[in-house]
Each structure stands twice: as structure tokens, then as C-alpha cells.
Amino acid sequence: MTAGPLDGLRVIELAGIGPAPFAGMLLADLGADVLRIDRPGPPQFPGTDLLGRGKRSAALDLKQDRAAEVVRRLAGRADVLIEGFRPGVVERLGIGPADCHAVNPALVYGRMTGWGQHGPLAQVAGHDITYLALSGVLHSIGPADGPPVPPVNLIGDFGGGGALLVVGVLASLWRARATGRGEVVDAAIVDGAALLATQMYGFLHDGLWRDARGANLLDGAAPNYGVYRTSDDRYLAVGPIEPKFWAEFAARAGLDGVSPYDPAGWPRLRTLIADRLAEKTRDEWLSIFDGTDACVAPVLSMSEAPDDPHLAARETFTSAFGVRQPAPAPRFGDGGPAPIRRPPPAIGEHTAEALRDWGIDDVDDLIAAGVAHD
16 A cells, blocks of 8 residues: 555544544555544444544543643644644643643644634634634635525535644644744634635725625636536536637537627626527537537536546545545555545544554553543
8 A cells, every 4th residue: 555645653543523533544545544533322424424534533532630641741742733623622621732732832823713723702602604604715716696505514624624723733833843832723704715815805905806695707607617407308418608718619509709808798798608509408519529628527416426437547435344445645656545444443443552552552442431432
């Protein structure tokens, strides 16, 4: 098995939901040894937890002082610790940044929250939709004549949250390797969601973006950047923005002589495109546009996507441990995606094994005392 670029990196993940586990998954996919510290008992969300892939699980009762002491001992051997609790929780448990830096000054301590470690909302509950709402992002998504549409929880939890946490962790690791000093990475979903909209805020400043839904080039208002129904009640994504791509699309769709570059004509052109694409099935149109620069793609369901010829050729999806799932990304060198090293663990599945691997030599006593659970 080829080692990933983070082979040898030791990461502690304090179990949670959503963005912090996603960050841990990314690090595990890249080769890090990720030890998830779980609460004893049944999982919060029973089922296939793909965010746990590649990790090991040790169950510790963090309400006990000895468990916190074990985490600090683990932190002494770790490169990174990530957690996703509200501000102040890990401090009360005795495993906050100051506690861990006292035993390992080089530790990178990644903190994942919705609102951040400070500010008026720092202690307030929230979810992806609330963070997007405050950042201005949610306001921009949806039809002009309807309310904003939540984009699943991809922009906040996983893009602006977990992925940005990994960027911060890797940046701090670079500095820690040079200075010998770790630091706290304060990753907030609301900050990350706003960051993802940086280009749009630039357009807004320059008067190139209307602060309204369904009124701009990339939000569904422009007829050459939208989704259209075909005769078999399936959909095509159409995106020929540049003139040369529009010319290709228009020629193959039989729409010569019309232009998408005058917003005043957008409503009429949208109707023309919709009527034309509704004349054939999705697959008939795909045959017409196949291999061209018309920027047309089928809107595939999650069940269809893994079988798409391009995604299959790139091995974008993989079957591992009985589950079809997105493969690790990005890939490095000339090879394909990295293999998934182990399935998502059950809570406490590796307690004894992992703790011993990490230098904890009193595992049997910890289990007997109810501090650790296997």
C-alpha cells in the first residue's frame, strides 16, 4: 500500500459531527494516523459513517479526570489535535489548548466551530444554514421569485468548515516545523463561507453583481448558465458562458442568430432554450453535444454519478469495505486516488490497540477503571 503524503503525521480527533470529522477524514485520506476519541456508548447517528474512514477509535469517558489525563498524554505524542465543541468546553474538560501545549508546545490545535472562538454569537447554537445566512451566501442562492434555497450543507460544514480547517492545520504545521511552536487554528464556518464568496464580493464592489437572487450571470438568471428539462423529465446543465462556447452550443441546439449577452433579452432566450431542449430526451441531446465545447452535462443523481464514463475512468468513486463512496482526493504524482486504508470504526473498536501504539502503557488498568472502553 502506497503511503500518503501525510504518512507519519499523528492526529487526535475529538469525536463530533460534521465539519471536524470531515477534516479528520481528509487528513486520514492523505495518510495521517488519525485517532478518534469517542464517547463510550452507541453512536449519535447509527449507520455508515464514511467520515470515519481511515481512522481508529478509542473510547474514553472524558467526564473522568483520568481520561483527560490520557488525552494530554496522547497530545504529547501528537502533531495535531482537532475538536469541534463550543468555545470553553475543552477547557472545562482539562484538554484545551493551554493544557495540551503545556505537554507539547509544537502541537497544532485545530478548533472547528460555527461562529468562531469569540464574538457575540460564539456561544450560540447554529447549523450550516444559519452560518450561510449571516455570511451573505444564502441570500444569493435560489430563484428570483422565491426564498433562498439551502445548498445542502456542502458550502458551510464541508467547504467553508472542514476543508478550511485542514488548510489552517497544514499551514500551522509548516510554521511549527520551522519554529517548534504550535498554535491554535480558529476555523469558523461563517468565516469560511464568507471566504468562498470572495469573488462575488469583488463583483459586487465593481457593480458587476446585483445583490439579489436570480439576477446575475452565475446564479441562474443568465440563460446560458442554467438547468433545463428534457422531454423525458430529466435535466441538462448548460453553461456556455464564453462566446466561442456559446457559438458551439447554439449551432448544435439550432439557435443560431441569438445572443445571451444582452440581459434585456434573457427572459426570451431562456424560453427559446427551454422549448428547444424539451424537444428531445436527455440522452439524445448528450449524443448531439458529445465531445464538443458546448459546456453541456447531464444532471446526474447520486445513484447515477459513479457510473459516468469520465468519473469511472478517473476512479472518482471507489468501492471500499462494501460501500460505494467518493475516492480520496486530490491524487498525487501519476497514480490514481489513494486507497482507503480501513473502514469507519465502531466506537472503541481500537481502544487497546491504538492507545498502546500511541505509548499509553496502562491500558488494561484504564479499561478496568472504566476510564477507557473497548
